[in-house]
Amino acid sequence: MSAPKKVVLAYSGGLDTSIILKWLQTEYGCEVVTFTADLGQGEELDPARKKAELLGIKPENIYIEDIREEFVRDFVFPMFRANAQYEGLYLLGTSIARPLISKRLVEIAKATGADAVAHGATGKGNDQVRFELAAYALNPDIKVIAPWREWDLTSRTRLLEFAEANQIPIAKDKRGEAPFSxxxxxxxxxxxxxxxxxxxxxxxxxxxxxxxxxxxxxxxxxxxxxxxxxxxxxxxxxxxxxxxxxxxxxxxxxxxxxxxxxxxxxxxxxxxxxxxxxxxxxxxxxxxxxxxxxxxxxDRGAMHLKDQLMPQYAEIIYNGFWYSPEREMLQAAIDKSQExxxxxxxxxxxxxxxxxxxxxSDHSLYSEEHVTFEDDAGAYDQKDAAGFIQLNALRLKLLAARDKRLAK
The missing domain is CATH 3.90.1260.10 (Argininosuccinate synthetase, chain A, domain 2)
Structure with a gap:
């Protein structure tokens, strides 16, 4: 891959992405644009602007955006129409945020004339896949830089040494080992x-x-x-x-x-x-x-079919294929079910x-008249169930008869 001329970096303002910002400048000698998304993480984002300016980013190249409404309306809610849970439990909170961040990275790259985007995901996790699949789906010609897969800053000590050598402020709580990410x-x-x-x-x-x-x-x-x-x-x-x-x-x-x-x-x-x-x-x-x-x-049939589709839909999102034809096909079916x-x-x-x-609901399919234990005034003839059971039992009776005959 040829060296990028301008890179849009997904930038949190934290130590790791600040190191990445400076590394991009020193490694490639390129111009850097920062994008910081307010996805409702509950942190003050103005320090990210100040940190970017401190590291030499021009004010016009600093993007800080509140995209909470778009996040919930266009990503979270469509996913929840499917009741999506990865491996039956996980509600995909990290997974569903990545395609939106990538979307804005690609859009900002186009608006600023950048030829590359960069992220801070490591080479061991899922996020690198999600960021990059989304970016390539939206712009097949974009360059994607993943510093954690490229640089030699492979320990916390080396990261801190790089930060100190490049005058990157290090908070006191970052000196020790973080208890968790x-x-x-x-x-x-x-x-x-x-x-x-x-x-x-x-x-x-x-x-x-x-x-x-x-x-x-x-x-x-x-x-x-x-x-x-x-x-x-x-x-x-x-x-x-x-x-x-x-x-x-x-x-x-x-x-x-x-x-x-x-x-x-x-x-x-x-x-x-x-x-x-x-x-x-x-x-x-x-x-x-x-x-x-x-x-x-x-309806029972629609609900049961949607429940069968859900694990595949959840896995598609988890694996980073939000912008894929299979997710869009499933989404169309799911949205139809929600009418x-x-x-x-x-x-x-x-x-x-x-x-x-x-x-x-005014759209309810529930009929108390049909399910009541009291007099249903002829809404349901219980004698009909006998024929229903006999027809459904026919194949089971034939199987049992065959097995009985062969057992002799």
Whole structure:
């Protein structure tokens, strides 16, 4: 790959990406543009601007953007229409953020005339795959630079030596070994590595940042009502809200009641197993409510087919193929299934659990007249079930008869 002339760097303002910024300048002698995304990670982003300026980046080459609404509306909500969970548990909080970051990197590269983008993901994880697959899908001619796969700064000591040699400020808490690595956005917090690397050891309480311990959660349950339209949450307790506002509010409810903690050993796309501690308070409440409204508005056949498609859809996102024809094909089917997923769900929040306790909709398929234990006034003739059972039993009876005959 020829040396890039201008690079757009996914820049957090932290020590690692600041080292990457300076390394790009010294290694390639190229101009650097920084992009810092506000995805709801809960950190002040103005220091990233000051740090970039300190490292010689021109003000016009510093991009800091609040993309929380786009993140939830165009990425999180479409994924939640599918009830997507990787390996049956993980709500894909990190996975779903990467295609949006890559999208903006490529768009900024086009706007600034840059010929390359760069990220700070390591060569062991999934994020390198997600960033780069998304970038190439959006611009097949873009160069992608992954410093962790190229440089010789292979230890914390060498990183700090490089930082000191290049006058990069080092916070006091960065001098020692970090206890674990954190990735955060509006959907979740992910903690991995160091103190968490042995899956036999219970994670220390200080790892959890968004949720109280369920044992310390309020002793009284709280009930909230979430309104849906075509599979997307649109209101809480009757108050209409934007997508990002809804998820923010659900995070507050879920965190208060200790909901959404997950200790998972997962199979990375690159082949190894890794242990992560995830907190997805609002997402866990949202998933429960979404399944609750689907239960009365979706046809059995459509719902069961969607549940069969879900693991494949989740794996596609986890592996970084958001911008792929197979994800778009599945998304079209999932979105079709949500046409009548409209109504309201009442959820009970208590001691780490979110439970659907009520649901209603003008689009409901539930018929009390048909299922009642009382007189149904002729809505359902129970004698019809006899023929239904006999027809479904026919092949089983033929199999049993054959086996009985052969056993003689």
């Amino acid at each position: 954190v990735d955060a956005n509006l959907l979740h917090t992910s903690s991995e590595g160091k103190v968490l690397e042995d899956p036999a050891d219970m994670a220390p309480d200080y790892v959890y940042q968004r949720t109280v311990h369920p044992e310390d959660a309020p002793d009284q349950p709280e009930f909230i009502e979430i309104g849906f339209e075509r599979g997307d949450a649109v209101s809480i307790n009757g108050e209409a809200m934007s997508p990002a506002t809804i998820l923010t509010k659900l995070n507050e409810y879920g965190g208060k009641h200790g909901i959404g903690r997950l200790d998972l050993v997962e199979g990375r796309f690159v082949g190894m197993k890794s242990r992560g501690i995830y907190e997805t308070p609002g997402g866990t409440v949202l998933l429960e409510a979404h399944r609750g409204i689907e239960s009365i508005t979706m 009548h997923v409209t109504g309201t769900v009442r959820v009970k929040l208590y001691k780490g659990l979110a439970s659907t306790v009520g649901r209603w």
